[in-house]
Amino acid sequence: MTEVAPEGWLDAVEALQAEGFDYFDWLGCVDEIGRRDCLRVVLVVRSLSRQAEPRTLSCSLPRDDPRIDTVQGVFAGAAWHEREAAELFGVEFVGGERRRLLLNPEFEGTPLRKDEVLAARTGMNWPGGKEPGEGDAAPDRRRLVPPGVPDPAVWGDRDASQPAPDPAEVADSAIRPRRRRT
């Protein structure tokens, strides 16, 4: 995997195409929150004419302002992948197609970012919150917080006078079932 700076993204893709890697395979995005405060855009191209390992390019973008040049001028088929990454991760592909691909036009948010909270679930009774051996009558003893819902102490019940929670804290808290802090 070759790491490329955002400024050199388009040039790197064009160079690979000129080298014979003229088959666009896929483009994706990874939220690296918890490790580093960035989104990683990954692109894979192949060569159909000669035996060669597919080439992978990756580029780190700051989570608060992720912008990268579109490669739709090089590979038209990358448009769908870029539109998907744009709406699911909030990455801006400069100069690219801006229409939504999968989500409702009214939908707000970036569902595949790890600090995205499944807000509708915070008010629901999670069937997995019970301990083995518990019957119906124990909802107020729930100590487990479901995945996708951050710890109430971090997100929901947070003291309003405190600063907003750190995205990494929200993401870490929402990633899997965990014990409540309080």
Added chain:
Amino acid sequence: MSSGGESHRSINLIEPACTSCMICARECPTWCISINSHAEAIKGLPSGSRERSQNVLDRFTIDWSLCMYCGICIEECPYDALEWVGNLTGPGFASESLVEEMVTPPS
């Protein structure tokens, strides 16, 4: 179990194998599994031994209006108490009637 596509029509609970451990209910992405259980003292232990209890399953429901047939519950069950079966889930007039009781009540 039949082969091919006919074996993935619904999910069945193998009641004797279930320990009410709650793992399936916690892993289910759609929250469609609900479990009620209670602890009961094990009878017939040798005299003088420490009292021990086990969980007894009271109620196990799958809400077929929520289930997306992903099979994660079957994968995750450490006791192989869930399996794919070929039966189709029944239709219903309201979403509540798609909640299937998987535990047969004691007669």
